[in-house]
Amino acid sequence: MKKWKTYAAGLLILGAAVGLAGCGSSEGGSQPAASAAGGKTPVKVVVSATEPPLSWQDENGKIQGYEYDVLQAVNQNLKSYTMEIQAVPPATEDVMMESGDAKAATEGYYVNKKRQEMYLIPENPIGASALVIYMPKDKAGSYKNLTDVANAKLKMVPNRPNGGAFRILTDWNEKNNKILGDMVPVQDGLTPAEKVNSLLTGQYDYLIYPNNVGMEALAQKDNFEVVALPEAIQVNKTVILVNKNEKKLAEEIDAALKKLKEDGTLSKISEKWYHADLFKLLDK
Structure with a gap:
């Protein structure tokens, strides 16, 4: 990893x-x-x-x-x-x-x-960029990687169906006995800010996004702190x-x-x- x-x-x-x-x-x-x-x-x-x-x-x-x-x-x-x-x-x-x-x-x-x-x-x-898992800081301490959050049955923010993250997650899920469920959740039209806000409200537990978009900074605008888990899912050009x-x-x-x-x-x-x-x- x-x-x-x-x-x-x-x-x-x-x-x-x-x-x-x-x-x-x-x-x-x-x-x-x-x-x-x-x-x-x-x-x-x-x-x-x-x-x-x-x-x-x-x-x-x-x-x-x-x-x-x-x-x-x-x-x-x-x-x-x-x-x-x-x-x-x-x-x-x-x-x-x-x-x-x-x-x-x-x-x-x-x-x-x-x-x-x-x-x-x-x-x-x-x-x-590295594809990483973001969680609220006060909830992230028990998890290191995607396997951890999947085994804990935490709720993932939906991904864009045409996005690269969705395809990487779908392949990962197939190789890991579909521990994310039968299908990786998808929803089109969600902005990065809306995804971060869904963690703040508790609607979802974690989101997956490339680390070259400032998720931490978006959260700070709402006086909210998110962190990336230690292990990236994948590094990509x-x-x-x-x-x-x-x-x-x-x-x-x-x-x-x-x-x-x-x-x-x-x-x-x-x-x-x-x-x-x-x-x-x-x-x-």
Whole structure:
């Protein structure tokens, strides 16, 4: 089991980071990362509007966050395209990608079989995260991992049916005699804040979410403290999804990500938002 403790402390101070501006300065639901000058083809790219510090849109319409900053850097290295970045709810991202309305998307996506069948996935990752279990601090002391909470018959916050966490949990459940029940609970449309609030009200006992979204900071806004259990369920690289018909775009994004990883840009952006280089998770 891979550990991720080194990176958890940085998330505790993300309440302040949420108020900081990202690289962009324009307002509204869509933010072109650059003009379409020089014959470049504009492409619509969508990010999550609700998941700080991964990406989100503030009350003034400004998009910011880790993945937004990475896309800005990628855009500067594209030869044939210019990204028009739009922030929407995660479920809307799914619809826009499936319909072909958006040509690429980020939302802390993991690689799984369904996504490999539906999209092109650049080899070089946009980031990394650990899938962890969050519980109220005053109830977490007796548990270390998913097996512990499953055996205790605790209630899990439902997961998004199209999300990577749901697929990882479904596979885990099959390999562990379905101790989570016949089916991992699902519900579309729940925001991270709503999931945290369901722990505060006692509706559910624990939630499972990537550690690159500031769950601790969201809880602190309600004077509530959640902690992640010591053992991560899985450590994953996070990727950009690209429309199946956009092979050249996928290749240029992949080349840009490779360059940004090698020159240290991705690590610097990670340090900015997480106070740690999350790529080191992949080295363990």
